[in-house]
Amino acid sequence: MSSPVTSPAAERPEGERVGAGPGFPVVAVVGGGQLARMLQPAAVELGVGLRVLATGVGESAALVVPDVHLGAHTDLDALRSAAAGAAALTFDHEHVPTAHLRTLAAEGVAVRPGPDALVHAQDKLVMRRRLTDLGVPCPRWAAVADADALARFGEDVGWPVVLKTPRGGYDGKGVRVLADAAAAHGVQDWFDATDGPLLAEERVAFVRELAVLVARSPSGQAAAWPVVETVQTAGVCSEVTAPAPDLDEDVAARAVDVALRVAGELGTTGVLAVECFETPDGQVLVNELAMRPHNSGHWTQDGATTSQFEQHLRAVLDLPLGSTRARAPWTVMVNVLGSSRPDRAAEDPAQMYRSYLHVMARDPGVKVHLYGKSPRPGRKLGHVTAWGDDLDDVRARARHAAAFVAGEVDE
Amino acid sequence: MSSPVTSPAAERPEGERVGAGPGFPVVAVVGGGQLARMLQPAAVELGVGLRVLATGVGESAALVVPDVHLGAHTDLDALRSAAAGAAALTFDHEHVPTAHLRTLAAEGVAVRPGPDALVHAQDKLVMRRRLTDLGVPCPRWAAVADADALARFGEDVGWPVVLKTPRGGYDGKGVRVLADAAAAHGVQDWFDATDGPLLAEERVAFVRELAVLVARSPSGQAAAWPVVETVQTAGVCSEVTAPAPDLDEDVAARAVDVALRVAGELGTTGVLAVECFETPDGQVLVNELAMRPHNSGHWTQDGATTSQFEQHLRAVLDLPLGSTRARAPWTVMVNVLGSSRPDRAAEDPAQMYRSYLHVMARDPGVKVHLYGKSPRPGRKLGHVTAWGDDLDDVRARARHAAAFVAGEVDE
Numbered sequence: 001m002s003s004p005v006t007s008p009a010a011e012r013p014e015g016e017r018v019g020a021g022p023g024f025p026v027v028a029v030v031g032g033g034q035l036a037r038m039l040q041p042a043a044v045e046l047g048v049g050l051r052v053l054a055t056g057v058g059e060s061a062a063l064v065v066p067d068v069h070l071g072a073h074t075d076l077d078a079l080r081s082a083a084a085g086a087a088a089l090t091f092d093h094e095h096v097p098t099a100h101l102r103t104l105a106a107e108g109v110a111v112r113p114g115p116d117a118l119v120h121a122q123d124k125l126v127m128r129r130r131l132t133d134l135g136v137p138c139p140r141w142a143a144v145a146d147a148d149a150l151a152r153f154g155e156d157v158g159w160p161v162v163l164k165t166p167r168g169g170y171d172g173k174g175v176r177v178l179a180d181a182a183a184a185h186g187v188q189d190w191f192d193a194t195d196g197p198l199l200a201e202e203r204v205a206f207v208r209e210l211a212v213l214v215a216r217s218p219s220g221q222a223a224a225w226p227v228v229e230t231v232q233t234a235g236v237c238s239e240v241t242a243p244a245p246d247l248d249e250d251v252a253a254r255a256v257d258v259a260l261r262v263a264g265e266l267g268t269t270g271v272l273a274v275e276c277f278e279t280p281d282g283q284v285l286v287n288e289l290a291m292r293p294h295n296s297g298h299w300t301q302d303g304a305t306t307s308q309f310e311q312h313l314r315a316v317l318d319l320p321l322g323s324t325r326a327r328a329p330w331t332v333m334v335n336v337l338g339s340s341r342p343d344r345a346a347e348d349p350a351q352m353y354r355s356y357l358h359v360m361a362r363d364p365g366v367k368v369h370l371y372g373k374s375p376r377p378g379r380k381l382g383h384v385t386a387w388g389d390d391l392d393d394v395r396a397r398a399r400h401a402a403a404f405v406a407g408e409v410d411e
Numbered sequence: 412m413s414s415p416v417t418s419p420a421a422e423r424p425e426g427e428r429v430g431a432g433p434g435f436p437v438v439a440v441v442g443g444g445q446l447a448r449m450l451q452p453a454a455v456e457l458g459v460g461l462r463v464l465a466t467g468v469g470e471s472a473a474l475v476v477p478d479v480h481l482g483a484h485t486d487l488d489a490l491r492s493a494a495a496g497a498a499a500l501t502f503d504h505e506h507v508p509t510a511h512l513r514t515l516a517a518e519g520v521a522v523r524p525g526p527d528a529l530v531h532a533q534d535k536l537v538m539r540r541r542l543t544d545l546g547v548p549c550p551r552w553a554a555v556a557d558a559d560a561l562a563r564f565g566e567d568v569g570w571p572v573v574l575k576t577p578r579g580g581y582d583g584k585g586v587r588v589l590a591d592a593a594a595a596h597g598v599q600d601w602f603d604a605t606d607g608p609l610l611a612e613e614r615v616a617f618v619r620e621l622a623v624l625v626a627r628s629p630s631g632q633a634a635a636w637p638v639v640e641t642v643q644t645a646g647v648c649s650e651v652t653a654p655a656p657d658l659d660e661d662v663a664a665r666a667v668d669v670a671l672r673v674a675g676e677l678g679t680t681g682v683l684a685v686e687c688f689e690t691p692d693g694q695v696l697v698n699e700l701a702m703r704p705h706n707s708g709h710w711t712q713d714g715a716t717t718s719q720f721e722q723h724l725r726a727v728l729d730l731p732l733g734s735t736r737a738r739a740p741w742t743v744m745v746n747v748l749g750s751s752r753p754d755r756a757a758e759d760p761a762q763m764y765r766s767y768l769h770v771m772a773r774d775p776g777v778k779v780h781l782y783g784k785s786p787r788p789g790r791k792l793g794h795v796t797a798w799g800d801d802l803d804d805v806r807a808r809a810r811h812a813a814a815f816v817a818g819e820v821d822e
Contacts, residue, residue, distance in 0.1 A: 019474050021783030023761035041452030044475045045712075047767075047781030047793065063430050064455045066477045223775075301456075305776055320772035327738060350434035356458075361731035364634075365716055370458030372432030382458065 019049030025087035032059030206277035211296035303331030328387035334402035430460030442503035443470030617688035622707035714742030739798035745813035751788035
């Protein structure tokens with residue numbers, strides 16, 4: 001009779017590290033979401049081990065990684081335990097308290113990116129101050145302590161303005177667009193509930209959004225993928241085209257230069273995503289920073305010689321970086337978001353499997369990547385990539401496949 | 412404090428299947444070697460679950476799959492337990508007793524490939540008889556019961572002849588090349604130790620070896636990858652070039668036709684590898700069959716739209732098959748075999764990690780795939796792929812990287 005129990009670390013021979021081959025390192029990642037999950041295929045190929053600190057065994061990454069620690073990212077002991085014996089500690093989100101990271105670093109944990117870099121992805125005010133000091137083009141901004149200050153900022157740069165909570169926001173959460181002074185005075189409760197000032201920014205009249213993905217290793221090697229065009233829907237990344245179509249070469253070079261400079265000046269380790277606005281006059285203004293694999297880089301799984309997930313592992317281990325070259329003239333990535341159609345019952349996840357089958361039958365060349373999550377309206381459940389020589393065709397294929405898997409279309 | 416124990420199946424909510432997203436199936440694979448291991452990245456991307464029946468927690472696949480059952484492939488109860496609740500049971504080797512597979516199939520397990528197909532990959536005499544009945548070109552062969560019969564076969568087809576044990580051989584094991592009648596009489600002990608006749612085959616004077624990889628689903632859909640050239644060293648696959656250089660189009664078409672016909676006639680499910688000899692007169696003779704992902708198909712991980720591992724999972728789940736199109740004009744795969752150099756200490760596996768680092772620094776475009784195994788002379792430890800427009804360059808890069816990781820070269 002076989003033992004029906006998965007292989008717990010406790011049963012393994014002393015000194016054998018789950019997931020890693022002998023002599024090979026383990027990377028611990030804080031967070032059990034899809035970004036941690038997508039590190040696992042890369043870790044398997046590289047022969048390095050992946051350990052995940054997750055809050056539950058049903059989380060996206062915990063489903064596919066043997067070495068799962070259960071605990072909260074706010075619990076210093078949980079972080080310590082996850083980092084023990086690992087060659088590097090990294091993240092699938094930005095929410096670990098900076099103080100904990102400083103403690104871990106002081107205790108000898110290779111925190112990558114380190115707290116002094118990561119704080120720029122955790123705190124948007126810190127980020128804006130630093131980028132401005134570096135002369136990096138940004139939207140006009142101000143730290144505003146109350147509704148009156150916000151109203152004055154709006155009068156100064158023009159309405160509407162964007163108000164952001166410096167910490168904790170993601171995917172459009174913690175962001176409000178305010179039309180006028182009256183609207184500004186209507187959010188005094190937000191100031192009251194927040195410790196410290198909020199970040200006010202001009203609303204940039206952009207032509208489109210771009211993202212520059214770079215990776216940097218502790219020894220300072222850095223590499224950039226081609227600049228991509230991103231489309232956000234309701235604050236969530238919904239589509240990425242690589243490379244950004246019709247992007248002026250000088251603008252692209254400047255954008256890459258800014259991203260590499262930010263990576264170097266901030267001392268990031270691993271993947272850094274720089275989300276930007278392209279303005280009508282050819283400026284590229286930095287919107288957000290993320291210091292981890294990023295939705296704008298999912299296209300690299302199928303579209304680049306080295307995926308962002310492989311590169312992130314290589315970077316945090318201080319292994320030499322891989323080629324970031326595109327593998328096709330065009331690669332398009334479209335997110336699969338949970339449908340809000342009432343007939344698309346969230347209670348029947350098997351419906352997604354049937355859609356999946358249909359998409360595979362219709363287009364043998366698209367790749368559907370799924371995260372093992374239960375469908376909920378608007379939830380990121382997966383993504384689709386397609387690639388080829390003809391952008392219109394590639395985009396249509398990726399869009400249709402994603403919409404079909406999500407249940408937004410029936411044919 | 413976090414729980415330092417990996418997520419055992421027993422702790423998971425009732426009905427939740429480790430590895431699979433809700434509503435998605437689990438595939439159980441018998442065997443914990445590198446072929447099972449390389450199914451895991453594909454399973455993660457597809458969102459399906461992978462369960463492995465391994466003999467130890469340190470096995471290649473057991474290191475990277477949460478859902479590990481411990482047991483022997485010869486133990487019917489272990490097989491039953493591994494198959495319970497899985498949508499399909501498949502294999503990373505051919506050694507499961509046919510009788511067990513028949514029992515499982517009778518009990519309702521979706522054994523894929525089924526026992527009636529798999530027996531042709533398990534028993535070389537059964538395979539030769541069937542292929543000959545189908546009119547598939549094979550080397551001349553005979554079932555020989557003793558040394559005298561073997562000597563008569565040699566006199567008939569010409570020396571040397573190849574003698575094979577019908578069951579249990581792999582990577583050159585269970586194969587002897589006999590130079591003459593005296594050598595034939597020297598292996599009578601092999602006949603004495605074997606239940607039933609052995610397989611004698613003419614030694615084909617081949618130009619080169621080819622392999623045709625196809626996949627077939629239970630509903631009969633089939634797809635073939637481009638025909639590749641393989642190089643065997645001491646009976647072990649060492650290098651694969653995709654597509655086979657300078658292969659006559661008609662010869663290629665005939666080879667693919669034979670492989671698809673064999674898949675259909677035998678009713679295989681999943682990947683079928685047909686290893687062939689190309690003769691000076693343009694014949695393609697079938698050497699061996701394997702009904703699982705195969706070393707000759709590792710190039711597809713980086714070189715084809717759909718890898719053999721993804722395709723195998725799609726096929727055994729009866730999902731529509733993916734495109735088998737090559738992604739580059741040339742892709743070369745070279746195996747990393749454990750070195751027999753005395754200064755390359757098997758006791759220091761970290762040496763391989765240092766070589767690995769060097770290879771990454773030298774060539775950012777190669778992909779090194781490692782299996783998490785301890786180095787031993789001649790052992791398959793991993794493989795390297797490279798791709799591009801210039802075959803000589805691609806081959807040189809892949810060969811150098813593999814030799815360096817293996818420790819065969821120092822510069």
